[in-house]
Amino acid sequence: MRKKEGKERILILGGSGFIGYEIYKELLSYYEVYCTYCKQEGAFSENQVFFKYCVEEDSLFLLLNEIKPTVIISAISGDYKRLFDAYQQMVNYTLLHEDCSVLYISSAEVFDGKFTHPSYENDLTLSETPSGKFKIAIEKLLLETIPQQTAILRLPMVLGVNSPEIVHLRQCIRHKATYEVFPNLIITTTTIDKICQQIHYIVNHSLVGIFHLSSYDMVHHEDLIREITFKISDKTPIFKSVFSSNEDRYNAILPKVNQLPESYQIAVAEVVEESGLNEEIMSIR
Missing domain, CATH: 3.90.25 (UDP-galactose 4-epimerase; domain 1)
Structure with missing residues (x-):
């Protein structure tokens, strides 16, 4: 499923982490890219496209209004309650800016309560772990409030x-x-290089929906x-x-409904x- 295309200004939440930083390196040459970091002062404080943002301390809504992204890629971690508040702020911002889309990095943990078969994009989620339950809550929040502006990217072992x-x-x-x-x-499973290529494709083609970025x-x-x-x-x-x-x-x-091109x-x-x-x-x- 596609949404309207346009010149993108991308904000990667959690851009200092392993997945976030690799996405940053992949997209940097093609888009206007900004990232957040929290604790790594020395590594990122001198980089003008990196903004300090700690979910436990700072307002995401204020940061979004400062950067004005058209794409938000979220690979951020932190306290679940504060994170949920941050995602609500993200939703509020996106409701006010219909040209802004959200790519949420989720995982196979949303199915870790199911054991008898593999799971596809439209299967009902079920988790027995705090992490999986939290990811389910965020997916539900985004899909129920801004479905036409949301891409859920579920990852396997990376x-x-x-x-x-x-x-x-x-x-x-x-x-x-x-x-x-x-x-x-x-x-x-998959590799970080393949994930970055897939996310680049999803951003470039303005895709929304649920994607299983796995083998x-x-x-x-x-x-x-x-x-x-x-x-x-x-x-x-x-x-x-x-x-x-x-x-x-x-x-x-496994990908079934939203399969990306063979390459x-x-x-x-x-x-x-x-x-x-x-x-x-x-x-x-």
Whole structure:
């Protein structure tokens, strides 16, 4: 589904975090991009497109009125109550500015109360965790108040050579430390590079709706991690198998209703290949 196009002024909330900063780098050359940071004074305070914003202390409505974005990409974290207040301020701003759209970074956690099958965009959400329940509340707020200005972007496990999960895996390999794997958990996955490309496409084409930015195929968590480990090194960490049940359980989201063009899709094999690349090779790509 599309909304009207135009020259975009983008604000990335949580632009100093792993996902937010990678999106910033992807979009910077194409749009007028602004970001927020909270605690990383030295790294971002001298950058004129980064604004200090702490959800526990500051007014989002005032910041939005200062920057006047036409696209808000939210990858922010913080206290749930203060965050919910901030999203209500975001909705109030967007209701006053019909040319402004919101891209909310959600996740597969909104389905973590379902275990028997993978989940698609229009499936009913159900969560058993505080994080998943909060994301469901924000999705509901946005979809009920500004549906024609909202894109919900649900993410699976996000990997890639410099992702926190792969950095942790490399450290565990190096130090022969314990790394947890879930043999009975079936998941989807993706890379940070693919997410950034997909978000760029969604912004460029002014898309709204619910999107599952995941691989189009599934894999057992343990198999995925072992394959990536094999790509990284001939050594392994100490794998600790964690069983939550005797049967396979799904924490997998799949695209079905809002599929992006084929060049913006990704398979598990591609995630394995990219996540297992040598760090020095990635630095010169």
